[in-house]
Amino acid sequence: MRAIWKGAVSFGLVNVPVRLYSATENHDLSFHQVRASDGSRVRYKRVAQADGEEVAYRDIAKGYQAQDGTTVILTDEDLSTLPHRSSKEIAVESFVPSAQIDPILYDRAYYIEPDAMGAKAYGLLREALRESERVAVVTVSVRSRMTMAVLRVLEDVIVLQTLLWPDEVRDSAELNHLDEVSEPKESEVAMARMLVDSMAGDFEPSEHVDDYKEAVEALVTRKIEGGEVHQAAGEGDQDDSGEVVDLLAALQRSVDRAKAGRGKAG
Known part of the structure; x- marks a missing residue:
């Protein structure tokens, strides 16, 4: 570590x-936008809203939008003066x-x-x-x-x-329908309490499984084993933004282990 x-x-x-x-x-699944015909990654350019011109990274500055909508540009020198x-x-x-x-x-x-x-x-x-x-x-x-x-x-x-x-926690008063919630009857509360008691238990994180993630990985593994993959020319494991594509590598290791396991079973 x-x-x-x-x-x-x-x-x-x-x-x-x-x-x-x-x-x-973070173990969230990461999907990329690709061209459906060959799996080639779709790239995005940094363009200026005013004229659509592409902006080089060296020309990008930090801008803070004031409450009246105006934008104030802050330089590194400005930021260095902050406490x-x-x-x-x-x-x-x-x-x-x-x-x-x-x-x-x-x-x-x-x-x-x-x-x-x-x-x-x-x-x-x-x-x-x-x-x-x-x-x-x-x-x-x-x-x-x-x-x-x-x-x-x-x-x-x-x-x-x-x-x-x-101020990063939103005000619950902004919700629209809380005032429509009525007070339950005592008999309803008693029944709900019985339901809670009947379902009471201890929290065991290991008992909870991300079944969507497992299903996606299994689906991708089947496609890899079936040869349904695209290797677009010039594509690497890392895009321009620095995001590492590690899901495919992890799945490939899973496939290798699965094949090794079948070999031992045989």
């Missing part, structure tokens, strides 16, 4: 040298009850691992969080953006969970 960040957690006068690792990975905290520090601001943070605010999760010299202080912070049943509210710069986050304990590792800013 490769660290994406190296710095220190600071709480009070204690500094804990740590490394940060992504705790999750920012060291990207090498996770600063603990307070310890709060975890129940006070609504799960809707949780965003990305990262594992925090101590450097060798910070192992003792890491263990101290971990046990303090565990015994207090609180989370540490921190500020941190991850992938160049300053954000709120919390530190919490998961088994034996401290997890940093970034939080959305309050």
Whole structure:
């Protein structure tokens, strides 16, 4: 596992040298737009809305659209003047009850691992969080953006969970039909409670399967085995945007394993 960040957690006068690792990975299926006749990838060009002219990457700047619709161009020099905290520090601001943070605010999760010299202080912070049943509210710069986050304990590792800013959560008052929801009768509530009790259980993530992903992979595997593939001339495993095409490679490995398994069975 490769660290994406190296710095220190600071709480009070204690500094804990740590490394940060992504705790999750995205397994979403990725489909590309291709020409149906031969599977050739469809490419997109960056063009200016004003005249349709293609714009070179070196000529692209950052633009911020104001509330009145006007666009303000921000240069690297402009952005360098903005306030920012060291990207090498996770600063603990307070310890709060975890129940006070609504799960809707949780965003990305990262594992925090101590450097060798910070192992003792890491263990101290971990046990303090565990015994207090609180989370540490921190500020941190991850992938160049300053954000709120919390530190919490998961088994034996401290997890940093970034939080959305309050204005990033949409106001539920904007929903259209909530006022049409009526109060249920007590008999209906009692029946619903019985249904909940009859279906009560413990959450076991391993019991839940992404059947759509498995079905797509099985379908693609059958097509590969049947020779229904296209290898367009000049096509590589990576497009201009840097997106890596890894699904086909993973499926090919699955096919190889399946064939090897049939060979052993034979």
